[in-house]
Amino acid sequence: EDQVTQSPEALRLQEGESSSLNCSYTVSGLRGLFWYRQDPGKGPEFLFTLYSAGEEKEKERLKATLTKKESFLHITAPKPEDSATYLCAYSGGYQKVTFGTGTKLQVIP
Amino acid sequence: DVKVTQSSRYLVKRTGEKVFLECVQDMDHENMFWYRQDPGLGLRLIYFSYDVKMKEKGDIPEGYSVSREKKERFSLILESASTNQTSMYLCASRPIGQSSYGYTFGSGTRLTVV
Numbered sequence: 478e479d480q481v482t483q484s485p486e487a488l489r490l491q492e493g494e495s496s497s498l499n500c501s502y503t504v505s506g507l508r509g510l511f512w513y514r515q516d517p518g519k520g521p522e523f524l525f526t527l528y529s530a531g532e533e534k535e536k537e538r539l540k541a542t543l544t545k546k547e548s549f550l551h552i553t554a555p556k557p558e559d560s561a562t563y564l565c566a567y568s569g570g571y572q573k574v575t576f577g578t579g580t581k582l583q584v585i586p
Numbered sequence: 587d588v589k590v591t592q593s594s595r596y597l598v599k600r601t602g603e604k605v606f607l608e609c610v611q612d613m614d615h616e617n618m619f620w621y622r623q624d625p626g627l628g629l630r631l632i633y634f635s636y637d638v639k640m641k642e643k644g645d646i647p648e649g650y651s652v653s654r655e656k657k658e659r660f661s662l663i664l665e666s667a668s669t670n671q672t673s674m675y676l677c678a679s680r681p682i683g684q685s686s687y688g689y690t691f692g693s694g695t696r697l698t699v700v
Contacts (some may be wrong), residue, residue, distance in 0.1 A: 511688055518696075520590075520676050521629075523688030564629070574689075576629040 479504045479569050483577035490584050493554045498580045500565035501547040509568040510548050512541050514561045515579070521564055555584045589613075590692035592677050598698045605664040607695050609677030616682035618660035619689065620644075620652065622673040629676065635660055636682065667699045 481502045490496055502510070509528055513521035525534045527543040534541050538559060540551045550563055560583050566576040593608035611618065619634040621644075631644030633652040641652050649671060653661045660679075664671055674696050678689035 513688070518595075518694070520678075520691030520694050521689070523690065526688055566629075574631070578626060578628040 479567075479573075479575055481565060481567055481575050481577040483563075483565055483580050485580060486578070487581045488583070490552075490555055490582070492556055492584055492586050495551070495553045495555070497552070498550040498563055498582070499547060500550070500577055502565075502567050503546075504567055504569045504575075506569055507567055510543055511566045511568070511574070512539075512548070512550055513564040513566065515564055516561050552582070555582075557584045557586050560584045590677055590679055590690050592675075592692040592695050594695050595693065596696050596698075598700060599664075599667050601668060601699055603664075603667045603699075605667050605697065605699075607662040607664075607675055607677075607697070609660045609662070609692055610658050611660075611677075611679040611690070612658065613679060613681075613690065614657070615679035615690075616657070617680045618654065619678040619680075620650075620660070620662045621676045621678065622646070623676055623694070624673050632662065664697075667697075669699050671697065672699045673697060 484499045509526045512524040515521040525541045530545045532543050538553050542549045562579040562581045564579045568574050590611045599605050620632040621629040623629045630646050632650050635641045635654040651663045674694050676694045677692040680689050
């Protein structure tokens, strides 16, 4: 069965303290690995899609990377406004997107 | 600004009621989706539609049905609401032929069934 696992479940950082979130997956055919940000009481907001091992994408303080079995979301010098839940998901085929349960990030001033 | 709009942010319904959740998108996307989100379980796909009047079951369709009479509108129907359907419901859309394209989500409807 295809699965995606995110760790840690929750992460508390001081402002400026860089860290990484992990998304590991077992899937028979990867067509895309997605990262989303979700603020409380809102729907997820799309951040990145990664397609192949070695690929990297960046947006402001966020950088997503992909290997054959996992993806990392690196957060450099985070600010309080980066506090949110970060979801990863993968597409294994036709309309089949599987989401992880997320990492709740809190950045303290 | 393009968006997916869900008609209600919060709903409280009684057990046994028929419940309609409405979703409208203004991006001319062919594909539309309904997910529910529960703590510890993540987002789970209920139904999706790839064209007007077309629908396919997702992973957890039991107790739900959908309607898509117009391209921009996708409705989720709880035929007889039960307490285990208390959840956050999220509608999303995506252009056709873009299976690696990120979804655009609505803000969600938090449904409580009492």
